[in-house]
Amino acid sequence: DGGITQSPKYLFRKEGQNVTLSCEQNLNHDAMYWYRQDPGQGLRLIYYSQIVNDFQKGDIAEGYSVSREKKESFPLTVTSAQKNPTAFYLCASSRGTTSYNEQFFGPGTRLTVL
Amino acid sequence: EDKVVQSPLSLVVHEGDTVTLNCSYEVTNFRSLLWYKQEKKAPTFLFMLTSSGIEKKSGRLSSILDKKELFSILNITATQTGDSAVYLCAVYSGNTPLVFGKGTRLSVIA
Numbered sequence: 001d002g003g004i005t006q007s008p009k010y011l012f013r014k015e016g017q018n019v020t021l022s023c024e025q026n027l028n029h030d031a032m033y034w035y036r037q038d039p040g041q042g043l044r045l046i047y048y049s050q051i052v053n054d055f056q057k058g059d060i061a062e063g064y065s066v067s068r069e070k071k072e073s074f075p076l077t078v079t080s081a082q083k084n085p086t087a088f089y090l091c092a093s094s095r096g097t098t099s100y101n102e103q104f105f106g107p108g109t110r111l112t113v114l
Numbered sequence: 115e116d117k118v119v120q121s122p123l124s125l126v127v128h129e130g131d132t133v134t135l136n137c138s139y140e141v142t143n144f145r146s147l148l149w150y151k152q153e154k155k156a157p158t159f160l161f162m163l164t165s166s167g168i169e170k171k172s173g174r175l176s177s178i179l180d181k182k183e184l185f186s187i188l189n190i191t192a193t194q195t196g197d198s199a200v201y202l203c204a205v206y207s208g209n210t211p212l213v214f215g216k217g218t219r220l221s222v223i224a
Binding site: 004031033035040041042043044045048090094102103104105106107108 | 118120123148150155156157158159162202204211212214215216217
């Protein structure tokens with residue numbers, strides 16, 4: 001069963017803690033992405049990676065970090081430097097980042113800071 | 115700065131109505147425009163448009179792109195309650211992988 005998995009579905013964090021959100025894909029896609037979605041907003045790009053061991057900042061990278069050690073995995077760490085981390089986080093993947101590659105999305109992780 | 119604007123932001127219709135959702139964009143190096151449907155969680159792909167004037171169709175949904183006027187529309191005919199969702203428009207440009215609009219929340223009531 002090919003697809004993208006994210007875990008956990010729901011995550012609660014105390015202020016000042018770092019948390020890591022998992023994203024795994026078995027679609028053999030080269031590119032992976034992290035988006036943040038707030039109520040009434042579209043998706044805003046946090047980071048993306050076109051190839052293993054390489055990644056680029058998106059529009060709202062401050063307070064987040066990523067790694068891409070394996071093609072299948074692109075974890076996102078929300079650090080204590082992120083001032084307003086409560087949001088819905090979506091991971092996506094595509095064959096590449098050129099114009100004709102549709103992105104497939106995971107089910108998302110809802111992060112709540114207490 | 116690349117920008118994608120969707121309208122309306124929300125819409126309530128009755129079952130059987132036809133709706134038109136709008137997406138306008140200002141991006142450098144336009145490559146393609148995509149429509150997604152988001153119900154509870156993951157957005158699901160609907161259409162990818164790259165050429166003006168060519169309608170893409172899937173059942174009751176259709177979409178068309180106008181590259182001269184920089185917009186796209188998504189039409190849904192004979193709406194059903196299962197069409198209730200947020201519809202997202204996104205554009206590929208030469209800068210970042212995808213730029214998303216804020217979405218249109220469609221509610222279809224019986």
